[in-house]
Amino acid sequence: MKKNNEPIDARIRLAIAQWPDDAPRGSVTAFCAEHGISRKSFYAIRSRARNEGQTAALEPRSRRPKTSPKKITDDLQEQALGVRTALESSGLDHGPISVYDKMASMGISPPSVASLARIFRQHNVARAEPKKRPRAAYRRFVYPAPNACWQLDATEYVLTGGRKCVIFQLEDDHSRKAVASHVAEGETAEAAITVFTKGVAACGVPQRLLTDNGSALNTSRRGWEAKLTAYVITLGVEAITGKPGKPTTQGKNERFHQTLFRYLDKQPLATTCAQLQDQVDEFDRIYNTERGHQGLPGRMTPQQAWEATPVAEPPRPASEPVEPVAPDPHVPDQAPGPAAATPSSDLDLSTLWEKAVSSSSASSQSIPAPEKITGSIHTLAATGHQHIRVYANGVVSFAGTLFSLSRVVANRIIIADWDPERIIFATTIGEVIAEFAWPPPGTKYQGITKARYRFQNKS
Template identity: 55%
Template sequence: MRVSVSRSLEPVDARVRLAISRWPADAPRGAVTSFCREHEISRKTFYVLLARAREKGPAAVLEPQSRRPSASPAKIGEEVKRSALDVRAALERSGLDYGPISVHDKMTSMGFTTPSIASLARIFREAGVARVEPKKKPRSAFRRFVYPAPNACWQLDATEYVLAGGRTCVIFQLTDDHARLAVASHVARAETSKGAVTVMEKGIARHGVPQRLLTDNGAALNPHRRGIVSQLVAYVSTLGVVAITGKPGHPMTQGKNERFHQTLFRWLDKQPLAGTIEELQHLVDRFDVIYNTERPHQALPGRSTPQQAWDATPKAPAPEPDPDAATHPGATGDAVRIVRTHGDISIRGTTFQLGNEFAGTQVHAIWNPALIMIFDERGTLIIEHPWPQPGTRYVGNGRPRGSAPRRRPLSPMS
């Protein structure tokens, strides 16, 4: 009977192999058992080596054979490797993420034979298009905090961008903490409170009022730590939104938005350079659609898209606005005004005096039934007044009307 050759033999000393290759055909009964016990090998190993010697000759027994399997069904073919590299290159050219996870998801969605994520990482390293980063923390080391539902918290941040010709502008990006949805984006000439309010108005018109708004401590967003009430905070407060900020010098609190900026810039770098704010707004709006509906997000369960994550969970209920606003229709609002020559503006039939130093500048007023606040272009509070009684036509700024009196020079004799 022919003995099958095993590829997983135990290690055998060379002298034992030589003795087996010379084993006599007329060895007495029990000799094999005694030989195996003496040299501490199994009878199976003995007979496998003996069969090999008789089939291929004594020399075939003297050196261990390779344990590598003769066939590897799981081996990745060259065609699959080329497909993986092509998909990676296409994602890179389009400005989207092109790591192993992104390539895996894209190949799966395209119906390709898809290797595992670890295999893709190895393919990219072997092809020289990726590098090993042993100091990089594994994903399992990160602990993420996520609000339980859409609209429970939005994050707002602004980042600077350079247009063709070297002109700078600012992109406000508003995202939902739970679903990572790009709620709204707005391109402005500078980081002002007016731009921040505009992007909030866009987001609320599309998705409703959030319960919280997380920003940094910038002057245009939420400088309350400096004792300043910004135009943005005043606006969202009238809607019942709780404005919160991260710790100064601790940008990781707004890390989701910071990462969102990186993804946007990577995509914009692969697009034609925008020459105007309007052109850049068009590009950013197109990116938001891709980000929300086409690009699987690696931080979401099942690597779903932000839109899928948004749709999967009911939205958090909108906060309760100021109760007085419901009983005074039209008593809550905001308006932009140019300060007149004498340093005043008019709001709903009442003139508010700001000061001659503000003449010709643009200001933003926000009011509710109890209070009116007026801010300059940078979002700094200029004046704050209780809302005047019906019929009030003029509200001063606490200083005498007209120019400040001239101070007479002191007499040399004084």
């Protein structure tokens, strides 16, 4: 038998067409077995040779069906191409799925998504991406309810004249709803807080806020607390970040930027931040209410997904407001000179303090003096507090004196609180690090052994 539906050779067809009528019994079966064809094919070719002539029997007939009720007409193809062109000129998604949904919403019976993809390839309007992973290969993660987690990120955009601005986009992880957007002149903590407050006013307080590790968003992995982080903590929001160099953690927001840019590229170039804000607000409206989202069940709109599930309960606010803390840009990240060795992870805190004690016995000339904060013991107010940064070697400079604390708090922002008799160094959450009596005038260095109280590992 012929395999894989292969056509029968012309020489075999000619032998069948010339088959004699008085051939002996069993010769047909032997001929078919020898050439690997069926008896049905043998008699079909012989019948064509009798009725249409031997020439007609030498070539196989077309297997194309006589009628194709589901054939995509040329008019339907033109309609699909027109819808795709309209979506593309509007700055909206114009792939096969988007075209299918748009045609269905217009009352047009669309071809299948696969057929639309084939039509676009045939007309050379689709970009071939053979290396792109199929949708089934992605593992999608989503929070169970709206307001369970928001994603916040910022992206640059260029106005007329080459002037740059920043667009903050706040998106709900569950419903993909554009919670709020804000156009600012730069990526600052104040702008980040502004877009978050706009989102809270529109949709309530979320349980979590996911950002990257930008200086205007969340710097907890850098060892100090950003203004946005301190602000959301006062509302009870858990501030979380992705690992550095892993933007896929914020993948929903990164993809959100791409959709926004596709829309803005088809709009008139804005000259001011206010004009760009109007365009972004219109995009958010279309994105939330008109554009079906391919990442949602049934390709519903983000607003429909928001309304389909009860909103997560707001978190409990912090009992005491936390003052936002930002690092002093004039204070270096570490003292000049060779960096101190990082303590081994298997040492407990008491061992670290013993090392700090032994290092503090060295002379003051052996410790390189970092840049000092303006002020001295004679010019400070009688009482007060100030945010300062600890150097990488666990030393802090305050009022003209170097105070040795601990490498446990290296590179962090702490609070210095003083009165006429003593000075206390504490973390931003109120945990006392060390308490010193005011040193004699002219003292350049105070070791940790001079402290009245110092942090110890209590475990």
